[in-house]
Structure formats: structure tokens, C-alpha cells
Amino acid sequence: GDSVTQMEGPVTLSEEAFLTINCTYTATGYPSLFWYVQYPGEGLQLLLKATKADDKGSNKGFEATYRKETTSFHLEKGSVQVSDSAVYFCALSDVWANNLFFGTGTRLTVIP
Amino acid sequence: DAGVTQSPTHLIKTRGQQVTLRCSPISGHKSVSWYQQVLGQGPQFIFQYYEKEERGRGNFPDRFSARQFPNYSSELNVNALLLGDSALYLCASSRLAGSQETQYFGPGTRLLVL
Numbered sequence: 009g010d011s012v013t014q015m016e017g018p019v020t021l022s023e024e025a026f027l028t029i030n031c032t033y034t035a036t037g038y039p040s041l042f043w044y045v046q047y048p049g050e051g052l053q054l055l056l057k058a059t060k061a062d063d064k065g066s067n068k069g070f071e072a073t074y075r076k077e078t079t080s081f082h083l084e085k086g087s088v089q090v091s092d093s094a095v096y097f098c099a100l101s102d103v104w105a106n107n108l109f110f111g112t113g114t115r116l117t118v119i120p
Numbered sequence: 121d122a123g124v125t126q127s128p129t130h131l132i133k134t135r136g137q138q139v140t141l142r143c144s145p146i147s148g149h150k151s152v153s154w155y156q157q158v159l160g161q162g163p164q165f166i167f168q169y170y171e172k173e174e175r176g177r178g179n180f181p182d183r184f185s186a187r188q189f190p191n192y193s194s195e196l197n198v199n200a201l202l203l204g205d206s207a208l209y210l211c212a213s214s215r216l217a218g219s220q221e222t223q224y225f226g227p228g229t230r231l232l233v234l
Contacts, residue, residue: 014162040219042222051210051228052163053225054222059220099162102219106175106218107153108165110162110163110164112161113161113162
């Protein structure tokens with residue numbers, strides 16, 4: 009079945025450090041891939057997405073590239089800020105199912 | 121434009137009771153999905169509705185049911201509540217029901233079952 013495996017946290021970084029959060033997936037079809045972010049006390053917000061292999065999603069300095077050969081969609085940011093502190097969820101939507109499959113989430117804390 | 125709205129924001133129930141959660145999608149969106157997020161975990165899919173028809177159902181017991189109204193708003197009902205139903209219930213809407221559609225989430229309803 010479809011699943012997402014996400015890098016376990018929590019992750020603590022200093023401001024301006026480089027961020028990578030690993031995400032790999034298993035899917036029967038050709039999924040669309042998403043990164044969502046959840047700030048404390050809030051719902052999920054879409055951060056970026058990619059719908060086919062080799063696509064790169066980007067938003068607010070975050071990037072992720074859809075790698076079909078490694079079934080991965082790692083999230084990166086070159087210089088994190090304190091305001092990036094949140095929980096990040098990798099998710100997929102398989103062509104055969106309209107619902108999202110989420111990873112367990114990675115909590116990021118950025119310290120000044 | 122208003123985002124996805126959910127009501128109530130918080131709810132406390134006791135075991136065995138029934139609960140109804142409500143969701144209004146973004147204007148123009150015809151698909152609504154429901155997810156359960158237990159503390160410390162990722163959201164789990166419960167239902168998807170599109171044009172008032174059920175399009176998908178996750179691995180949840182029959183105590184969970186939902187419906188979508190002609191104005192595309194939706195209700196999630198949970199009967200015979202258990203302690204394990206305590207969670208954040210998220211509603212998401214999208215224009216259509218395809219896999220490439222972006223789902224936009226509401227703030228959630230936090231349910232506590234005592």
C-alpha cells in the first residue's frame with residue numbers, strides 16, 4: 009500500500025543553518041507529492057508540491073525535488089529562520105486514491 | 121477569500137456520546153475530505169466527498185459517518201465515542217477530487233473524550 013516515511017525528529021538548528029528533512033515514499037501508481045507545515049496551534053498549510061518526476065516545488069525559500077529513481081522528496085532550505093519552527097509533514101496522493109497519505113511529521117526548532 | 125472553516129474549535133464529550141463536526145469549504149471547492157490527527161502523529165484519512173457523493177473511505181469503523189450538503193459543506197459524525205477518538209479532526213477542501221488537486225486545510229476541531 010501507499011506510505012510515506014519521514015525523517016524522525018525533533019530537529020534543532022541554529023538560525024541561518026541549512027535544513028534537510030528526508031522523505032521517501034511507496035506508491036502503487038504515480039503519486040503527487042506534498043510538503044505541509046503545521047505551526048503551533050494551527051491547522052496544516054501547504055508549503056509546496058510536485059506532481060511528476062523531476063519537478064521541483066518551491067516556496068518561501070524551501071525546495072523539494074520529486075525523485076522517482078530514489079522514491080524521495082526531501083525538503084531543503086538554505087538558511088532557516090526562527091519563524092520556520094514548526095512541524096513539517098511529507099504527504100502523497102496516489103493516482104488511484106484521492107486522499108493524502110502523511111508521514112509522521114518532523115518537528116523543527118530554530119534557535120537564535 | 122475565506123479559507124476552510126470548522127466548528128466548533130474545541131469539544132469535550134464523554135465515552136458513549138455522539139458528536140457532529142462541521143466544515144465549510146473554500147468558495148468554489150466541491151470536494152471535502154476529513155482527517156483525524158492524533159497527538160504526535162500525521163493526519164489519517166477518514167472520508168472524501170465530491171459533489172455530495174462519497175469518493176473514498178479510510179480504515180475507520182462504522183461509528184464514523186459523514187455527508188456533504190448541496191452547498192458543499194460537510195458534517196462528520198462519530199457515534200459511541202471512545203477515549204481513543206480524542207484527536208484533532210481536520211477538514212480539507214479542494215476544487216476537484218483528483219490526486220493532483222491541492223487540499224486546503226481548516227484549523228481543525230479538537231475533540232477530547234473523557
